[in-house]
Every structure is written in C-alpha cells, then in structure tokens.
Amino acid sequence: MPQVNRRRGRRYWGRILLANFAGALAVIGVSGGFAPGVRLIALVRALAVSMVYANIIGTLLALTMPRVAGRCWERPARSRWAVLLASMAVVTIAGTFVANVLLYAVGYVPRGRFIEWMLGGISTALVISLIIGVSVTAYESLRGQLDDAMVALRTKERDEAEARRLAAEAQLASIESRVQPHFLFNTLNSIAALVHDDPAGAERMTGQLAALLRSALDSTATPLVTLDDELRVVRAYLDIERVRFGDRLRYTVAVPEGAGQKLVPRMAVQTLVENSVKFAVSPRREGAAITVRASLAAGLIVLTVEDDGPGFDAGKRPAGHGLDLLAGRLAMLFGDQASMRVDSQPGRTAVTLAVPQTVPGTVPQTVPQTVPGTVRGTGDTDR
Numbered sequence: 001m002p003q004v005n006r007r008r009g010r011r012y013w014g015r016i017l018l019a020n021f022a023g024a025l026a027v028i029g030v031s032g033g034f035a036p037g038v039r040l041i042a043l044v045r046a047l048a049v050s051m052v053y054a055n056i057i058g059t060l061l062a063l064t065m066p067r068v069a070g071r072c073w074e075r076p077a078r079s080r081w082a083v084l085l086a087s088m089a090v091v092t093i094a095g096t097f098v099a100n101v102l103l104y105a106v107g108y109v110p111r112g113r114f115i116e117w118m119l120g121g122i123s124t125a126l127v128i129s130l131i132i133g134v135s136v137t138a139y140e141s142l143r144g145q146l147d148d149a150m151v152a153l154r155t156k157e158r159d160e161a162e163a164r165r166l167a168a169e170a171q172l173a174s175i176e177s178r179v180q181p182h183f184l185f186n187t188l189n190s191i192a193a194l195v196h197d198d199p200a201g202a203e204r205m206t207g208q209l210a211a212l213l214r215s216a217l218d219s220t221a222t223p224l225v226t227l228d229d230e231l232r233v234v235r236a237y238l239d240i241e242r243v244r245f246g247d248r249l250r251y252t253v254a255v256p257e258g259a260g261q262k263l264v265p266r267m268a269v270q271t272l273v274e275n276s277v278k279f280a281v282s283p284r285r286e287g288a289a290i291t292v293r294a295s296l297a298a299g300l301i302v303l304t305v306e307d308d309g310p311g312f313d314a315g316k317r318p319a320g321h322g323l324d325l326l327a328g329r330l331a332m333l334f335g336d337q338a339s340m341r342v343d344s345q346p347g348r349t350a351v352t353l354a355v356p357q358t359v360p361g362t363v364p365q366t367v368p369q370t371v372p373g374t375v376r377g378t379g380d381t382d383r
Contacts, residue, residue, distance in 0.1 A: 013062070019136050020058035024050035026128045052103060057095030057125060061133055064091050085130065092129040096121050163223075163332035190243045205243060208236040223333055227294060227301070228260035230269050234292065237270065241277055248287025249277070255294040262301045262357050265329055271322045272305035272351050280309020280349065301357050306350040314342040323351070330355065 024047060065087065072083045100118050103109045109117050187209050194202035212233060231253055242249045269292060280288035288309045295302045323342070330338040330353070338355040 015136070015139075016058055016062045017055075019132050020051070020054040023058060023128050023132050024054040026132075049103065049108065053096065053099045053121065053125060056099045056102070057092055057129055058132075060091050060095045060098075061088060061129065061136075065133065085134070088130055088133045089126060092125050092133075093122060095129075096125045159332065163329070186244050187240055190240075194243075201243075205240060208240050211236045212240065223266060223329075224263040225266045226260060227255065227262050227264050227269075227303075230264055230266070231255070231260075231292070233267075234270050234273050237273065238277075238290070241281075245281055245287055248284075249281050250287070250289040251291070252289075253292045256296060259294045259296055259301060262296070264301065264303065264353075264355060265326075265333060268326060268329070268353060269303055269305060271326050272353075275322050275351075276305060276307040276309065276349070279312065280307040284309065296357065299357055300354045303353045303355075304350055306348065308347055309349055311344040311346045311349050314344045326353075 065084070068084060068087045072080050075083070097118065100109060100114060100121065103117075104114055187205070191202050191205050191209070194205060235253065238249070238251050242251075273290060273292065276288065276290045280290070288307045291304075291306045293304045293306070323340070327340050330340055334355055338353070341352045341354075343350045343352075
C-alpha cells in the first residue's frame with residue numbers, strides 16, 4: 001500500500017490543522033455565521049466553538065484513519081472506500097461526543113440539553129467530516145505514492161552508484177594485480193631471457209602482456225563481456241605465469257559449444273584464476289593444477305574455477321578483496337538471479353558462478369570440448 005500518512009511530521013500535522021480550520025469555517029458557513037448583520041463577537045465565539053469540534057474530530061481522524069487505510073488498502077476500491085467512510089462516520093460521532101462533553105464541562109452547553117446538542121451537531125459534523133476526510137485521505141494517499149516512487153528512485157540510483165563503485169574497485173584490483181612491480185619485473189625478465197634463445201616466444205609473451213594490460217586499463221570497459229573475450233584474457237595471464245612457474249602451473253580450459261558468445265561479468269573468471277595462482281600455485285613447491293570449466297543449464301551459464309591447492313576457510317571473505325568484490329558485482333548486475341558457491345578443502349578448491357544467459361546461443365553438447373589453443377601442462381586432463 002502507499003505510505004498513507006505514515007510520516008507524521010510537522011508538515012503532516014500542519015496540513016491537518018489547516019484542514020481543521022477549513023472544517024470550522026465550513027460549519028460556521030453552514031449554520032449562517034457569515035450572514036450579514038452578525039456581530040463580530042458572535043462570529044468569534046462561533047469560530048471558537050467550531051474549532052473545538054474540528055480539532056477534536058480532525059485529530060481523531062488523523063490518528064485513526066491511516067491505520068484503517070493501512071489495513072484495508074489491498075481490498076477492492078468499492079469495499080475499501082466503504083470501510084473508510086464507515087470508519088470516518090464512527091470517529092466523527094465519537095469526536096462530536098467528546099467535544100460536547102468538553103463544552104458541557106465548561107458550561108457552554110446548557111444543562112439538560114446535552115442530547116439535543118449532540119444530535120443537532122452530528123449531522124453537520126458528519127457532512128463536513130466526510131467531505132474533508134475523503135479529500136485529505138485521497139491527498140495523503142497520492143502523496144504517499146509519490147513518496148514511495150521517490151524512495152524507489154533514490155534506491156535505484158544508490159544501487160546503480162554502488163554497482164559502479166564495485167565495478168571500479170574490481171577494475172582497480174585487476175589493474176593493481178597487473179602492474180604490481182614484481183609481476184611486471186618477472187614478466188619483463190622472462191621476456192628478456194627469451195629474446196636470445198626463443199625470439200618467437202619473447203614476441204608472443206610481449207603480445208600477451210600487452211593484451212593483459214589493455215584489458216585491465218580499458219577505461220571504457222562494459223560490465224559484461226563474452227566468455228570468449230574473458231577466456232582470451234585468462235589464457236594470456238596463465239601463459240605469462242606459466243613461463244614464470246614452468247611445470248608447477250598446469251591448467252586446462254574447457255567450455256561447451258555455443259557458450260563462447262554468452263555474456264559474463266568482466267574479469268570474473270580472471271579474478272578466480274588469479275586467486276588460484278596466488279594461493280595454490282605460488283606458495284607450493286609442487287605448484288597446482290587449475291581447471292576452468294563452463295556449462296549451460298536451465299537458462300544459466302555456470303563457470304567453475306578449480307585447483308588442487310591447500311584450500312582455505314570458505315566462510316571468511318575479507319571485505320574489499322577478490323571474492324567479496326565479485327559477490328557484490330554479481331548481486332548488483334543480476335540480483336538474486338546469479339549466485340556464487342565456494343567449496344574448499346585440502347586438495348580441492350572450487351568456486352562456481354552461475355549467471356543468466358544474456359545472449360541466445362545453441363544448445364550445448366553434453367560433453368564439453370577443450371578450447372582450441374589451450375596450453376596444457378604435464379599430466380593435465382579434461383574434466
């Protein structure tokens with residue numbers, strides 16, 4: 001339901017007081033208080049009495065009608081307004097009774113005429129209260145809908161800004177991982193070592209480094225890229241690191257037919273592969289094997305990066321680091337349509353992403369085939 005009078009601040013009560021004053025003037029007008037020849041003192045007295053009725057009835061309506069509206073707003077319009085009008089009538093009668101008791105207590109209502117005054121005031125109070133009450137309820141309902149729309153717009157703008165922030169942080173983290181001095185020095189030293197013995201290899205590695213830096217430094221990068229483009233960057237990174245680690249780094253990339261043109265979050269697979277190199281390959285003498293897999297199922301593209309390293313505590317995800325940033329990006333890009341699952345234990349760590357298929361493709365074969373051009377280490381097998 002819209003926010004009918006839920007924000008009862010000063011402005012709300014200011015509008016109620018204005019409506020009460022209008023109701024008091026209406027009562028005076030109906031009773032002939034503005035007729036020619038009416039003395040000013042009589043007019044002031046009539047206004048004071050009308051304000052007693054209007055403020056008591058109006059305040060009771062302002063306190064009770066938002067709650068009544070909140071309970072019946074989901075009903076059909078005819079039923080909803082029947083309940084609202086009946087509630088206004090009951091509150092008006094109760095307010096008229098309270099006002100008459102107050103005026104009787106101060107001696108304004110003559111003794112023995114309480115019932116007469118009560119019955120005489122109810123009809124006028126009902127007409128004025130229903131007219132003003134319906135107008136105020138409709139106004140506050142429209143105002144509540146506008147407030148809800150403004151909140152939704154601000155929430156959307158905030159979410160979009162948060163998505164841009166997360167994407168920027170992920171891109172910055174990716175840039176930092178590429179331009180860290182030890183990474184660049186190791187890569188350049190490897191290129192220098194290959195220049196004399198393997199010029200073709202040095203040229204290939206230089207191109208891979210250029211492609212890697214170009215991808216990371218692309219300031220116009222879109223949040224989503226095709227899986228083929230993402231894997232091209234992943235392979236360039238792994239080939240560079242393989243020159244450094246040699247047989248300690250073994251990897252396989254396998255995807256089904258038709259998956260290459262599906263859109264995936266930029267640097268998503270790359271982030272997971274970098275984690276595997278950093279925490280599974282680098283610290284161990286024997287290195288590790290990394291497997292990158294993709295599959296299509298139930299409208300989703302499922303991406304898995306697995307290594308046979310020492311594992312880690314999957315329940316701990318440092319804020320602002322790779323997995324945390326990636327989870328935030330998935331939530332911002334796809335909401336609850338995407339998921340990330342981490343399964344880690346000694347000897348096997350697998351991180352699986354499932355995102356919606358955003359580009360139509362052919363139905364994949366049941367058995368994935370290895371991407372052409374994949375460099376394998378000794379003992380690598382398809383999985």
